Amino acid sequence: xxxxxxxxxxxxxxxxxxxxxxxxxxxxxxxxxxxxxxxxxxxxxxxxxxxxxxxxxxxxxxxxxxxxxxxxxxxxxxxxxxxxxxxxxxxxxxxxxxxxxxxxxxxxxxxxxxxxxxxxxxxxxxxxxxxxxxxxxxxxxxxxxxxxxxxxxxxxxxxxxxxxxxxxxxxxxxxxxxxxxxxxxxxxxxxxxxxxxxxxxxxxxxxxxxxxxxxxxxxxxxxxxxxxxxxxxxxxxxxxxxxxxxxxxxxxxxxxxxxxxxxxxxxxxxxxxxxxxxxxxxxxxxxxxxxxxxxxxxxxxxxxxxxxxxxxxxxxxxxxxxxxxxxxxxxxxxxxxxxxxxxxxxxxxxxxxxxxxxxxxxxxxxxxxxxxxxxxxxxxxxxxxxxxxxxxxxxxxxxxxxxxxxxxxxxxxxxxxxxxxxxxxxxxxxxxxxxxxxxxxxxxxxxxxxxxxxxxxxxxxxxxxxxxxxxxxxxxxxxxxxxxxxxxxxxxxxxxxxxxxxxxxxxxxxxxxxxxxxxxxxxxxxxxxxxxxxxxxxxxx
Numbered sequence: 394x395x396x397x398x399x400x401x402x403x404x405x406x407x408x409x410x411x412x413x414x415x416x417x418x419x420x421x422x423x424x425x426x427x428x429x430x431x432x433x434x435x436x437x438x439x440x441x442x443x444x445x446x447x448x449x450x451x452x453x454x455x456x457x458x459x460x461x462x463x464x465x466x467x468x469x470x471x472x473x474x475x476x477x478x479x480x481x482x483x484x485x486x487x488x489x490x491x492x493x494x495x496x497x498x499x500x501x502x503x504x505x506x507x508x509x510x511x512x513x514x515x516x517x518x519x520x521x522x523x524x525x526x527x528x529x530x531x532x533x534x535x536x537x538x539x540x541x542x543x544x545x546x547x548x549x550x551x552x553x554x555x556x557x558x559x560x561x562x563x564x565x566x567x568x569x570x571x572x573x574x575x576x577x578x579x580x581x582x583x584x585x586x587x588x589x590x591x592x593x594x595x596x597x598x599x600x601x602x603x604x605x606x607x608x609x610x611x612x613x614x615x616x617x618x619x620x621x622x623x624x625x626x627x628x629x630x631x632x633x634x635x636x637x638x639x640x641x642x643x644x645x646x647x648x649x650x651x652x653x654x655x656x657x658x659x660x661x662x663x664x665x666x667x668x669x670x671x672x673x674x675x676x677x678x679x680x681x682x683x684x685x686x687x688x689x690x691x692x693x694x695x696x697x698x699x700x701x702x703x704x705x706x707x708x709x710x711x712x713x714x715x716x717x718x719x720x721x722x723x724x725x726x727x728x729x730x731x732x733x734x735x736x737x738x739x740x741x742x743x744x745x746x747x748x749x750x751x752x753x754x755x756x757x758x759x760x761x762x763x764x765x766x767x768x769x770x771x772x773x774x775x776x777x778x779x780x781x782x783x784x785x786x787x788x789x790x791x792x793x794x795x796x797x798x799x800x801x802x803x804x805x806x807x808x809x810x811x812x813x814x815x816x817x818x819x820x821x822x823x824x825x826x827x828x829x830x831x832x833x834x835x836x837x838x839x840x841x842x843x844x845x846x847x848x849x850x851x852x853x854x855x856x857x858x859x860x861x862x863x864x865x866x867x868x869x870x871x872x873x874x875x876x877x878x879x880x881x882x883x884x885x886x887x888x889x890x891x892x893x894x895x896x897x898x899x900x901x902x903x904x905x906x907x908x909x910x911x912x913x914x915x916x917x918x919x920x921x922x923x924x925x926x927x928x929x930x931x932x933x934x
Contacts, residue, residue, distance in 0.1 A: 394425075394437045394438065394439065394440065395437070395438060395440060395446070395514045395517070395518070396427055396435055396436065396437050396438075397435070397436050397437075397438060397445070397446065397447070397448070397451070397510065397514075398433050398434075398435050398436075399433060399434050399435075399436060399448045399451065400432055400433045400448075400503065401415070401432060401433060401434065402432070403448065403503060404448055404451075404452060407448065407449070407452040408452050408455055408456055408461075409461070410455070410459065414459065415434070415455070416429065416434065418455060418458055418459060419434075419436060419451070419455065421458065421726070421729065421730045421731055422445075422451070422454050422455060422458060422726065423438075423439065423442070423726065424436050424437065424438050424445070424451070425437040425438075436451070438451075440514070440517075440518040440519075441518075441713040442713055443514070443515060443518055443519055443630075443631075443634050443710075443712060443713070444634050444637065444638075444710040444711065444712075444713075446510065446511040446514040446515060446518075446634070446638075447507045447508070447510070447511045447638045448507055449507070449637075449638040449641040449642060450634075450637070450638060450641075450710070452641070453466060453637075453641060453696065454695075454696060457693070457694050457695060457696040457727075458694055458695075458726070458727070460694060462696075463690075463693035463694060463696075464693045464696065464697070464698045464706075465665055465696055465697060465698045465706050465707070465708045466637070466641075466696060466708060468636070468637060468640050468646065468663040468708075468709070469646070469663075470493075470636075470646050470647065470648050470661060470663055471645055471646065471647045471648070472647065472648055473493075473494045473647030473648045473649055474538060474647075475492065475494055475533075475536075475538045475539070475540065475617065475647075475649045475650075476538060476539045476540070476649060476650040476651070476652060477490055477492055477539065477540040477541070477542055477588075477619075477649060477650070477651045477652065478539055478540070478541050478542070478652045479542045479543075479651060479652060479653045479654075480541070480542065480543035480544065481654050482543050482544035482584055483542060483543060483544055483584075483586050485582070485583060486544065486579065486582045486583070486584065486585075486586055487527075487586045487599060487600070487621045487622065487623055488623065489621065489622045489623070489624070489625040489628050490542050490588070490619060490620065490621045490622070490628070490651055491619070491620045491622070491625075491628045491629050491631075491632045491651070491658075491660040491661060492540075492617065492618060492619045492620070492632075492649035492651065492660055492661075493617075493618045493632055493635070493636050493639075493646055493647065493648065493649055493660060493661045494533055494615065494616070494617050494618075494646070494647035494648075494649060495615065495616040495617075495618065495636070495639040495640075495644035495645070495646055495647070496533075496614070496615045496616075496644060496645045496647060497614065497615070497643065497644055497645050498613065498614055498615065498616055498639070498642065498643065498644045499642075499643060500609065500610070500611050500612070500613045500614070501611065502611060504642060505609060505610070505611065507638075508530060508609075508635075508638070509530075511634075511635065511638060512528050512530060512635075515528060515631050515634065515635075516528065519627055519630060519631060519712065520622075520627065520631060521799040522575075522799055523575050523578060523600035524578055524600075524623070524799065525622060525623055525624050525627045526600075526620055526621065526622035526623070526624070526627050526628045526631050527597075527599040527600030527601075527620070527621050527622070528618070528619070528620050528631060528635065529588070529596060529597040529599065529603050529618070529619040529620075529621075530603075530609050530616060530617075530618055531596050531597075531603065531607035531609065531616065531617040531618075531619070532607050532608065532609055532610075532613045532615070532616070532617075533615040533616055533617040534613075534614065534615050535594065535606055535607055536590045536594060536596070536607065536617060537590045537591045537592045537594070538590065538591060539590075539591055540588060540589065540590050540591075540596070541588070541589055541590075541591070542586065542587075542588050542621070543586070543587060544582075544583070544584030544585060544586055544587070545562065545584060545585055545586075545587045546562070546584060546585070547561065547562045547563040547566075547585060548561050548562070548563065549561065549562050549585070549587065550562075551587075551595035551598070551604050552595075552604060552605040552606065553565050553569060553598070553602045553603070553604065553605060554602055554603045554604060554605050554608060555569070555602075555605070556569070556605060557605075562585045562598060565598060565601060565602060566579070566601065569601075569602060571601055571602045572601055572602065575600055575601050576601065578600055578601075579600075579601070585598060586598070586599050586621065588619055588621070594606050594607070596617070596619065597619065597621075599619075599621040600621065616639070616644070617649075618632065618635055618636070618639075620632045620635075629660065629661070629662060630709075630712040632660060632661045633661055633662070633663055633709040633710050633712070634710045634712070636661045636663055637663070637708070637709070637710040646661065646663070648660065648661070662709065663709050664709065665698075665706050665707055665708050665709060666707045666709065667700070667704040667705060667706060667707065668704065668705050668707060668714065668717065668720065669703060669704055669705075669717065670688075670692075670699055670703055670704065670705040670717065670720055671717045671720075671721075672685065672688060672703075674717055674718070674721055675688060675717075675720065675721040675724050677721075678718060678721035678722070678725075679721055679724055679725045679728070679733075680733070680736065681724075681725075681728065681733065683724070683728070687728075688724055690727070691723070691724040691725075691726075691727030691728045692705065692720070692723060692724060692727055693727065694726075694727035694728075695723040695724070695726050695727040696708060696711075697711075697720070697723055697727075705720050715795070749846075752930075753831050753846060753930060755873070756831060756848060756869070756873060756930060757829075757831045757848075759869055759872055759873065760829045760831075760848065760850055760865075760869060761829075763865055763868065763869070764827055765827040765828060765829040765850055765852075765865075766826075766827065766828050766829070767828075767829060767830065767831075768811075768812065768815050768828050768829070768830045769830065769832075770808070770811035770812075770814075770815065770830055770832065771801055771811075772804060772805060772832070772833055772834075772835070773793065773796075773800075773801035773802065773803065773804060773805070774800070774801070774802075774803055774805045774810060774811060774814075775799055775800045775801070775802060775803065776790065776799075776802065776803055778810045778811070778813070778814050778917075779803060779805060779806075779807070779810045781916075782810070782813070782913055782916035782917060783810065783886055783887060783910065783913050783916075784886075784912065784913075785886050789806075789837060790803050790806075791803060791804040791806070791835055791837065791842060792804075804835040804842070805834055805835065806834050806835060806836055807834055807847075807849070807887065807927060808830050808832055808834060808847055808848075808849035808927055809849050809851070809887045809909070809925070809927050810887075811830065811832075811849075812828055812829070812830060812849055812850075812851045812925070813851070813909070813913065813917045813919075813923070814917065815828055816828065816851065816853050816917065816919055816923065817917040817918050817919060820918060820919065820920070824853060824854040824855065824921055825852060825853065825854030825856075825857070826852075826853045826854065827850070827851070827852045827853075828850070828851055829848065829849065829850035829851070830848070830849055831846070831847070831848050831930070832846070832847065832849075833845065833846060833847070834847050845929055845930075845931055846929075846930040846931055847904075847927055847928065847929055847930060848927070848928050848930055849925065849926070849927040849928075850862075850865065850866075850925050850926060850927075851909070851923050851924070851925035852865075852923070852924055852925060853919065853921050853922070853923045854921055854922075855921050855922070856922075857908070857921065857922040857923055857924045858908065858922070858924055859892050859894075859906070859907055859908050859924055861924055862906050862907070862908075862924040862925050862926050863880070863894075863906055865926075866878065866896065866906055866926045866928070870896075870898060870903075870928075870933075873933065874898055874899070874933060876898060876899060878896050878897060878898050878903070879896075879897045879898075880894035880895065880896055880897070880906065881894060881895050881897070882894055882895075883895035883905065885905045885907060887905070887907070887909060887910065887913065887927075888905060888906075888907025888908060888909060888910060889907060889908045889909070889910045889911065892907050892908040893905060893906070893907035893908075894906050894907060896926065896928060898932070898933065901932055902932070903928045903929055903932045903933060904926060904927050904928030904929055905926065905927060905928075906925070906926035907924065907925075907926075908922060908923070908924045909922075909923040909924065909925065
């Protein structure tokens with residue numbers, strides 16, 4: 394989760410609230426306080442609330458929660474003098490660009506830090522680590538319109554940010570820190586996108602790095618923002634979030650005309666969106682018997698509105714509101730999460746543990762008693778860990794629509810990759826390392842998605858082998874089924890050829906055991922052999 398540092402003196406000027414009120418009310422916006430000292434507070438926020446990536450966004454929401462400012466903020470865009478001509482050559486690599494100008498800024502050191510922090514959080518969140526979108530912030534006063542967005546060859550030279558010499562695009566990708574980190578995004582490109590002005594000044598090589606000539610510092614008064622993207626919607630959303638923050642910082646936001654072949658688009662669009670508000674659903678989800686006027690007031694404290702036709706008015710920066718359930722949550726936040734009283738069930742009968750979960754707990758305890766450390770991983774994983782590092786075909790993967798982060802975009806069908814990722818994060822720890830997880834996987838069952846409970850365990854050290862993994866698995870299954878398992882040589886995408894077996898209990902297949910493929914071990918950055926097993930716990934009953 395991203396963490397934002399907010400200085401009390403600055404935040405108090407923005408909100409007019411006391412330090413005690415700020416610390417007391419922030420958690421009821423869904424924020425976690427990571428730490429507090431004499432000067433500042435560190436706040437962890439959920440990446441889906443991308444508008445919380447600056448203190449401006451948090452101040453905006455807090456002013457609503459305490460009732461000082463109600464309803465959707467109004468943002469105005471003045472017609473600007475800049476335009477961007479988009480060449481058809483970028484269509485295959487990064488076809489869209491959205492831009493805005495912000496004039497009359499006071500760029501204090503903390504304002505710059507907030508903007509850069511927001512830029513990086515947006516890159517890592519809705520921009521999917523720059524794969525979907527990339528943001529550039531530029532000193533507008535050094536630019537001469539119109540701008541041009543076109544592809545250039547790898548030999549094209551400019552001075553990148555942080556350098557005092559010209560470098561070719563090929564050098565930038567191979568020698569600079571950001572080029573090495575993000576160059577893979579352009580590895581299949583036939584040309585490289587460059588944004589420049591009419592005098593040839595290079596603004597950026599998206600999504601890699603900005604040019605040195607447009608560097609932003611405390612002397613900058615006027616800013617140009619560009620967002621290049623592979624998805625126009627995401628680019629427009631990121632720009633709206635940035636422009637809202639710049640407007641709150643005191644800037645005048647100006648439009649930029651983007652000229653595509655056969656199309657002209659004016660950005661940014663800061664007009665609010667609408668969604669039908671379901672009062673019945675909101676009452677059901679929140680559990681409060683609120684009348685219409687009370688719901689309107691709750692939405693207002695969440696900086697939303699409600700028109701006479703029953704549509705919620707949603708500020709453009711609230712890109713996290715995707716469903717009427719999200720509006721119900723905003724009603725709860727506006728009402729005050731601390732005011733919602735617990736409601737106890739009327740029955741006085743004692744509860745009991747679910748039998749299935751009790752069985753899973755017993756199995757988990759047995760593995761822990763064998764010397765394994767339990768891990769807890771997300772059901773949503775990234776494609777690289779689940780497919781690329783194991784050289785698996787991605788044809789059957791179950792992808793999430795509109796994921797907010799690339800790390801959580803696919804429903805896993807195996808626990809082994811999650812455990813390998815955990816081992817990769819702990820390469821500095823002493824070996825042997827033995828870890829396990831009892832968790833869920835998801836498999837296609839015709840048109841349905843079936844959820845299955847599984848156990849996976851891995852052992853990593855210099856002597857790790859198939860025999861070791863089999864020893865642990867045999868002891869576990871003998872304890873819980875009363876019968877030793879049978880194994881047959883088999884093939885499996887996670888385990889090495891000739892070192893893999895299918896596991897059977899009472900003649901029924903329950904999973905696989907083996908030594909993890911050396912190629913996968915290397916792909917995860919591990920230097921020791923890894924062996925283990927994964928079994929379907931539902932088949933043991």
